[in-house]
Amino acid sequence: MHKSKGVIKMKEILVETSARHIHLSQEAVDVLFGKGYTLTNKKDLSQPGQFACAEKLDVVGPKGKIKASILGPTRPDTQVELSLTDARTIGVSAPIRESGSIAGTPGCKLVNPENGAEYEIATGVIAAKRHIHLTPADAEEIGVADKQIVSVKVNTADRATIFGDVVCRVSDKFATAMHIDTDESNAACAFGNVYGVVIK
């Protein structure tokens, strides 16, 4: 919080929409693209070191398939982040989970539409728990700690919304930004440059 013209002004946080995407292990990359293949950085993302790849995959479930982007770099575990609309489309019951918390989650098949290569995962399909990436400085300014659950008010036109159950994640490797999925973005009309305010 800082004072501005005599009014206490809460720090506003950029609210970004994460469309469905896939994080791949190097093993998955090897199977889907060929041994030792390196994913192509198409566009840097707001989180330092993270990038959208040129390559895309089909995410296949019992009821259908859906095309998704890959985010790099590779990670220890393959993980597929879908909106609940997406998950229903392909017939997978994705739970709300923090990134990396994939124990007990359902799996799916990943298919490279260019070469037909397939990679099956037994777990790893989640709907991301809405969250805020925070630098330690911004977390201190806002007065929140790592793992704290807060609400965030987004005053968009037509569909103003307060999102509860938002988890704060604090690291000096982060840039400060809130991430919501496409269902949440559509539910709040949170398009373009949208900012939110933390409510504790």
Added chain:
Amino acid sequence: MHKSKGVIKMKEILVETSARHIHLSQEAVDVLFGKGYTLTNKKDLSQPGQFACAEKLDVVGPKGKIKASILGPTRPDTQVELSLTDARTIGVSAPIRESGSIAGTPGCKLVNPENGAEYEIATGVIAAKRHIHLTPADAEEIGVADKQIVSVKVNTADRATIFGDVVCRVSDKFATAMHIDTDESNAACAFGNVYGVVIK
């Protein structure tokens, strides 16, 4: 509001999810199903006199098509209610509108997949503004008036949410229920028997 065991308890309102659907004029029914055809009531809905039809149509836009249910009875104007996820899928920019407020909205093509019949609408594609149908008695108990804009708190597991910009609609022809679309339902994990509380 009424007192219960010494605690003031706000009246809870049933929150129902409206999946994408179509309201047809009799002219549209005639073109798509044959002159004088009567839609088949498959299931009564919570609003008195409203029903889901056995018949379905493809909603076709510049980027794709999507299957949708028809709700009966017929209305003066054909109207297609999509989630913003759906609208993006078919490439139509649906504005947030109250039902019936279709001036200036985009159109689409409706196709009967059984016989190939097509009906084009110049306007009528909307994303429904979230709303509460209220009986006059419930409106009085909650203390809201027709057309009043309120917020509704939904305390679901994992994704507690307060929806702003909710319009109240009061009529003795209504049953009391809040309607949200599938994006909003997924954003709040508002599945099954979910109730909300009005916050003014």
